[in-house]
Amino acid sequence: MFKQYIGWKFVLASIAVLIIGTTIWFVSNLSRNIQEEERKKVATWVEANRELLRASSEANLNLAVDIVTNNTTIPLILTDETGKILDSRNLDSMRIMQDPHFLNNELQAFKKQHPPFIMEVDSKQKLYNYIYYGDSLILRQIRYYPYIQLIVVTLFIAIVLFALSSTNRATQNQVWVGLAKETAHQLGTPLSSMEAWLEILRDNEANATIVTELSKDVDRLKLITDRFSKIGSVPKLEEKDIVAQIENMTNYIRKRAPQKVILTVHSAEEELPAMFSPPLFDWVVENLLKNALDAMEGKGKIDITIENHPTFITIDVADTGKGIPKLSFEKVFKPGFSTKKRGWGLGLSLAKRIIEEYHRGRLYVKSSEINKGTTFRILLRK
Incomplete structure (x- = not known):
């Protein structure tokens, strides 16, 4: 392509x-x-x-x-x-x-x-x-003609490139939206079956531990399905405590992160109301934390700093990983870009779309140094 x-x-x-x-x-x-x-x-x-x-x-x-x-x-x-x-x-x-x-x-x-x-x-x-x-x-007039033609041809090329670029972006968006909705649809059938089997397992008290753990996984799959189903449609923004939302997602990732990785949330305020879509915002934070874990390769520190400003809120996710070259600051958000051997390279692309298109905010690389770490910034308008 x-x-x-x-x-x-x-x-x-x-x-x-x-x-x-x-x-x-x-x-x-x-x-x-x-x-x-x-x-x-x-x-x-x-x-x-x-x-x-x-x-x-x-x-x-x-x-x-x-x-x-x-x-x-x-x-x-x-x-x-x-x-x-x-x-x-x-x-x-x-x-x-x-x-x-x-x-x-x-x-x-x-x-x-x-x-x-x-x-x-x-x-x-x-x-x-x-x-x-x-x-x-x-x-x-004849002498000026080539310059006029140059301007006309340049404008024509610019319009053609813009039109093709817009068409290409629209086509890609349709592909990602269709893929997301189809994934949500495909997950619905096995989820229904798993819930039915859980009800059967609940009848036997000896399966209490298994039922509890399976219920967590089923709830997790429901959340993922809900996230995929919301791609392509305008999500409903709710006023919630963003500090609590980030701490919940950090706790979830902390349990699944290597023991040598330290995750810390810093906030000057215990509660900070903001307008966002909880399922989609969790997806963004999860993607940033997982990228940070991949960059650190099993050990290091992740600091999440939440700051309240008069007209916006900033969330900085800083890791001590391998860093990103300055030339790749924008490329990391392109669909298909990935430094990992496995994966489609869609995580950061979808995260950026969720923040910028659905929440009217910004997601960008604030700073990065090779072998020292990277800081991603989420900016949410109040």
Whole structure:
């Protein structure tokens, strides 16, 4: 799946680069051709002005007038030898009237764009005029076109990637929800059978110890079934004491943890009411504690610190395990990510979804150091 995802993204990016590269090459050639044509037009315009000054024949004069008057696209500025502006063509007349520096600014820009044409005005006195010209509006638009296309293509790719990513997430969510509900459904049948067998065992007092232990396991399976059945539906949040809820789950894990592991709950308040779904919140805490136990490999310390803030509550689960590389802080919550040889890598992914989507809180890696430990933080809004 990951290789396919990278593959089509690479193909999409390659096509976009090819389109943009081809366009830039084509537009560059087109711009050069248009620029050369405009240079020739200006040269013809200058020659027409020379003919007007000479006024050698009526035919040439008419032709020169036509050439001079037909230039309506290329902006021109005429100056004398001292740089004084004598005339201008195809520039914004309103700007010229409103801004006294407009023509000078345009002249400086034209000087940077193209070398001027020199036109002899008086051969005896050796007087010359200089014609400076700039790029026409069409040429400027053509030059900007590749950048506009780049923006459009980038937006298109971004929209496609977002749409595909959203579709992929929606499909994954449907798979996880369907898997969870199907698991809850499949557990229902053997649970009903086990409860029936428990009733039969209760009839014999000699089975009292067995019945007690089996009842605990059946209740545990009921809780797991209830958790799975709630995935995909909006859970009912209840106001309960979060300190007591965490201590109950810690006691459950403590009985099943190695003897060399110390679990401690720290809270400045004995009771702290909060809005949460008990079955789902227990699942989150259980997942974090089990991950901590796996990271410590049989010995170490787990500290659960509960803090009350004006607008939110934080629960930090800190272990003394092997730690998580900083680059993997976000990856640990991805479905399928796991450092264990066994397991589907869904625990932290589901825990994050429970806290962030159902409880509108946050679950993230607060800090971690290799071979020193990791701290996960749950943030619940009041």
